[in-house]
Amino acid sequence: MKYTIQTWVNNPILRSKSVEVETIDDELQLFFLVLWKMMYANDGVGLAAPQIGNNVRVIATTQREKKSGKSKLIGETLMVNPVITDKSKEMITAEEACLSVPDVFGFVRRHKSVTVEFLDHKGHKQTKKLKDFNATIIQHEIDHLDGVLFVDKMVKEKPSKKDSRKGKEKK
Numbered sequence: 001m002k003y004t005i006q007t008w009v010n011n012p013i014l015r016s017k018s019v020e021v022e023t024i025d026d027e028l029q030l031f032f033l034v035l036w037k038m039m040y041a042n043d044g045v046g047l048a049a050p051q052i053g054n055n056v057r058v059i060a061t062t063q064r065e066k067k068s069g070k071s072k073l074i075g076e077t078l079m080v081n082p083v084i085t086d087k088s089k090e091m092i093t094a095e096e097a098c099l100s101v102p103d104v105f106g107f108v109r110r111h112k113s114v115t116v117e118f119l120d121h122k123g124h125k126q127t128k129k130l131k132d133f134n135a136t137i138i139q140h141e142i143d144h145l146d147g148v149l150f151v152d153k154m155v156k157e158k159p160s161k162k163d164s165r166k167g168k169e170k171k
């Protein structure tokens, strides 16, 4: 099967609720590799399976450390059937961009920290607590599994100015 980046806010694949993974078989392992490859090929900081046309609850995520505006890759985590089990009351509003909605940039309000439970690529149960930018990646990607796009939650769109949009970290 050929996977391609799915775009457009009314794309039925992006708007569907993805199904839980029941078995992590060889075919799914190959899909994990495709998801990673496409995330990095498109300079994404995260990518959800429906974004490349497969409605299963799988996300590829990176963890980053922000220092004076620049972000450095400090980890990567594949999550199968991710569920947010705890979230901070404190919220943050930050700029987001999405590979599936390439022309829109804007601000979204999200929980400052989240705890997420998931299965790793071997099917082992894992728990991770993430904060700030790394927490927004998880929330953005899990929304994709539920057919939700960041534009649905956007509190303010960033005015279009081509230059300011270059090199934005897309999810």
Ligand SMILES: [Zn+2]
Binding pocket: 097, 098, 099, 100, 140, 144, 171
């Ligand atoms: Zn996205």
